[in-house]
Amino acid sequence: MATVPVEHGLILAGVLFTLGLIGVLVRRNILFILLSIEIMLNAAGLAFVVAGAHWVQPDGQVMFMFILAMAAAEVSVGLALLLQVVRHFRTLDADAVDEMRG
Amino acid sequence: MLSLLWVIPALPLLGFLVLILAGSRPSHRWMALVGVGLVGLSALLTLLVAFSFLVSPPAGGAYTQTLWTWMDVGGFVVQVAFRLDALALIMVLVVTFVGFLIHLYSAEFMRTDEGFHRFFAYMNLFVGSMLILVLADNLLVLYLGWEGVGLCSYLLIGFWYKDEANGRAARKAFVVTRVGDAALAVGLALLFVHLGTLQIQDVMKQAAAQWPVGSGLAVAAAALLLGGALGKSAQLPLQTWLPDAMAGPTPVSALIHAATMVAAGVYLIARTHMLFTLAPAVMSAIAVIGAVTLLIAGFSAVTQRDIKRVLAYSTISQIGYMFLALGVGAWSAAIFHFMTHAFFKSLLFLAAGTVIISLNQEHDMFEMGGLRKELPTTFWTFLIGAASLAGLPLVTAGFYSKDLILWNTWSSTASSPWLWVAGVAGVLLTGIYAFRMVFLAFYGDPKPSTKALLPLPKLGVLLRLPLIVLAVLSVVGGFVELPRNLGNLPLFSNLLQPVLPATAETRGAGAEWLLQAIAAALALGGVYIAYWLYLRRAGITIRWGRSTVGALLYRLWFSGWGFDWLYDRVFVRPFVWLARRGKDDVVDLLYLGLAWLAQALHRLLSRTQTGRVRAYAAGILVGAVIIIALVVLP
Numbered sequence: 001m002a003t004v005p006v007e008h009g010l011i012l013a014g015v016l017f018t019l020g021l022i023g024v025l026v027r028r029n030i031l032f033i034l035l036s037i038e039i040m041l042n043a044a045g046l047a048f049v050v051a052g053a054h055w056v057q058p059d060g061q062v063m064f065m066f067i068l069a070m071a072a073a074e075v076s077v078g079l080a081l082l083l084q085v086v087r088h089f090r091t092l093d094a095d096a097v098d099e100m101r102g
Numbered sequence: 103m104l105s106l107l108w109v110i111p112a113l114p115l116l117g118f119l120v121l122i123l124a125g126s127r128p129s130h131r132w133m134a135l136v137g138v139g140l141v142g143l144s145a146l147l148t149l150l151v152a153f154s155f156l157v158s159p160p161a162g163g164a165y166t167q168t169l170w171t172w173m174d175v176g177g178f179v180v181q182v183a184f185r186l187d188a189l190a191l192i193m194v195l196v197v198t199f200v201g202f203l204i205h206l207y208s209a210e211f212m213r214t215d216e217g218f219h220r221f222f223a224y225m226n227l228f229v230g231s232m233l234i235l236v237l238a239d240n241l242l243v244l245y246l247g248w249e250g251v252g253l254c255s256y257l258l259i260g261f262w263y264k265d266e267a268n269g270r271a272a273r274k275a276f277v278v279t280r281v282g283d284a285a286l287a288v289g290l291a292l293l294f295v296h297l298g299t300l301q302i303q304d305v306m307k308q309a310a311a312q313w314p315v316g317s318g319l320a321v322a323a324a325a326l327l328l329g330g331a332l333g334k335s336a337q338l339p340l341q342t343w344l345p346d347a348m349a350g351p352t353p354v355s356a357l358i359h360a361a362t363m364v365a366a367g368v369y370l371i372a373r374t375h376m377l378f379t380l381a382p383a384v385m386s387a388i389a390v391i392g393a394v395t396l397l398i399a400g401f402s403a404v405t406q407r408d409i410k411r412v413l414a415y416s417t418i419s420q421i422g423y424m425f426l427a428l429g430v431g432a433w434s435a436a437i438f439h440f441m442t443h444a445f446f447k448s449l450l451f452l453a454a455g456t457v458i459i460s461l462n463q464e465h466d467m468f469e470m471g472g473l474r475k476e477l478p479t480t481f482w483t484f485l486i487g488a489a490s491l492a493g494l495p496l497v498t499a500g501f502y503s504k505d506l507i508l509w510n511t512w513s514s515t516a517s518s519p520w521l522w523v524a525g526v527a528g529v530l531l532t533g534i535y536a537f538r539m540v541f542l543a544f545y546g547d548p549k550p551s552t553k554a555l556l557p558l559p560k561l562g563v564l565l566r567l568p569l570i571v572l573a574v575l576s577v578v579g580g581f582v583e584l585p586r587n588l589g590n591l592p593l594f595s596n597l598l599q600p601v602l603p604a605t606a607e608t609r610g611a612g613a614e615w616l617l618q619a620i621a622a623a624l625a626l627g628g629v630y631i632a633y634w635l636y637l638r639r640a641g642i643t644i645r646w647g648r649s650t651v652g653a654l655l656y657r658l659w660f661s662g663w664g665f666d667w668l669y670d671r672v673f674v675r676p677f678v679w680l681a682r683r684g685k686d687d688v689v690d691l692l693y694l695g696l697a698w699l700a701q702a703l704h705r706l707l708s709r710t711q712t713g714r715v716r717a718y719a720a721g722i723l724v725g726a727v728i729i730i731a732l733v734v735l736p
Contacts, residue, residue, distance in 0.1 A: 024719050033715070098713030 009050030016043035103154035111233035117226035134209040137222030145198035163600035185239035193236035203568035208353040210564035228254035271349035278343040282333015289326025306376035324381035335367030352455030360447035389429025393524035396422030400531030430517040432510030433602035434595040439503040446490035449572035453484040472548035492536040495622035499580030533628015
């Protein structure tokens with residue numbers, strides 16, 4: 001079975017991570033910020049899986065399970081916050097919610 | 103039964119813990135049950151322990167119970183141990199019983215106070231600390247109780263903390279007694295350095311073996327312990343805190359300033375009397391301090407208007423008698439007077455408390471009057487207390503204890519007739535101020551302010567019961583020790599004999615009748631003078647106060663001989679001035695600069711707190727890049 005070279009997997013993960021990061025920094029819509037964070041998490045997960053496959057170790061997949069669980073928890077909290085933000089401020093603009101300044 | 107000794111102080115401490123943890127949530131009924139009940143249990147247990155102590159005395163006349171080792175550092179071993187001998191037994195009996203009666207009284211007296219649970223928590227802690235103090239077998243454990251008592255007095259004097267004056271009185275009591283406590287702490291260090299132990303019995307034995315009579319070290323150690331005793335017992339020159347300490351609720355005054363705390367100094371000297379016999383100079387100093395204190399406090403008591411301040415000065419004066427007795431080596435006489443004083447003084451305080459609440463917080467005796475018919479229980483018990491305080495002959499406890507002190511002051515080898523003269527002069531003063539209270543508050547016609555309050559509400563049974571019990575004790579408490587020419591029944595001093603040696607006597611016993619007659623005549627004379635001044639010729643004292651000399655004397659005595667004024671000028675003001683001057687010196691510039699720097703940095707960093715999530719994310723990114731660069735790049 002032809003294996004995917006480890007470099008390809010890592011490059012893909014890197015690209016995904018960068019895309020996610022750019023999304024977090026440039027998007028102002030909170031929903032898209034959350035989506036971008038998910039992409040970053042999955043990029044990190046992909047890097048783990050690729051590395052695990054390369055060294056033939058189960059640890060990579062174990063770590064991915066962790067990330068999945070963490071991402072699920074994070075997104076539920078994030079969405080709950082998002083709902084509250086929408087209720088209070090009637091907007092999804094992250095920059096409009098800056099009452100904690102100073 | 104004796105093995106339950108540790109439970110006696112443990113019960114009030116448990117009560118303190120329960121009450122302070124439960125807070126103000128439980129009902130008053132429940133809190134009173136815990137606060138009063140545990141002290142009551144402690145008193146019951148004391149009775150059982152006392153019974154078994156008297157029926158089958160332990161070997162050597164003392165029972166020691168070692169609980170655990172507190173610390174063991176480089177040869178410095180402190181055992182938490184309790185020691186019950188006759189002296190400690192009497193102290194524990196008085197503290198738990200009088201304490202219990204005062205608690206019972208407080209349950210009704212403080213009924214409507216919002217700080218009810220706080221009050222009982224502090225009171226229980228106070229009784230517990232006092233019991234630790236008197237039962238301690240080690241000077242350091244004694245010091246623990248000593249400081250606990252000081253802390254509780256601070257908390258209770260400032261109990262109504264919303265009034266600033268009360269807080270000031272509490273601080274004053276704390277700071278002034280601290281002066282004495284510091285001396286005591288230094289004294290303990292001195293004893294440990296030279297004798298290698300703080301176990302009270304070992305200290306006494308080794309001091310007697312190592313130090314000759316009158317040696318410098320013995321004098322220094324005794325003088326330092328005396329310093330501690332002067333502070334706690336409010337003797338000259340540290341007496342100024344006690345009159346102000348009347349700011350606390352009345353049961354507190356009864357507990358702290360009559361029955362227990364101020365007796366701590368007397369107890370300390372009696373407990374370590376061996377050290378003091380090695381230092382005759384300090385003994386003479388104690389006697390002179392006692393004599394002078396009892397006179398100046400007596401004069402001050404005669405001029406006060408506030409009924410509680412009269413009682414406060416009379417406490418200082420009566421403790422002066424105890425110091426006089428200690429100074430002439432009449433140890434058991436001092437403890438005897440402590441016991442009777444605890445009965446009649448707490449009775450007087452509690453009775454005064456009922457007057458004060460009945461008259462809507464009126465403290466001024468000149469605004470009272472004619473209360474004899476309105477408050478019969480209070481009147482009769484107060485009368486008995488005042489008679490006992492004045493030492494009316496034959497029927498009161500105060501007569502027997504004061505007579506023993508005066509007799510020993512006359513007969514002791516360590517005394518001089520002048521001390522006796524001071525003592526009997528004090529008897530006259532005591533008679534005057536004790537019955538001045540009775541005549542002003544209970545005789546005469548009711549004042550208009552009182553009439554507006556009539557009819558006065560009836561006192562509850564919890565207020566009356568302690569008064570009656572204490573009144574009975576104020577009479578029969580003296581019959582345990584009858585003088586040689588009147589029945590000769592030295593039960594009390596026989597009990598104390600193993601702990602406190604008898605007084606060495608020189609002057610002849612034939613004079614005993616004569617001395618007693620003089621003291622009795624002076625006590626009755628004092629009562630008559632009070633009657634003449636305040637009832638028969640009421641108002642004459644006010645006329646005297648208008649003359650120049652009279653006004654001067656009145657002001658001097660009213661202000662407690664101007665000690666507050668003197669200390670304010672000599673200590674407080676220079677200290678405050680120094681502190682003010684020292685506020686902006688060079689050393690402080692450094693700290694001011696530090697504060698300024700911190701503020702500037704704070705302003706700078708608070709700019710970065712924009713509140714924007716994306717900015718934070720960018721910040722995290724930059725930080726992560728820098729850290730990775732630092733790790734990856736060589």
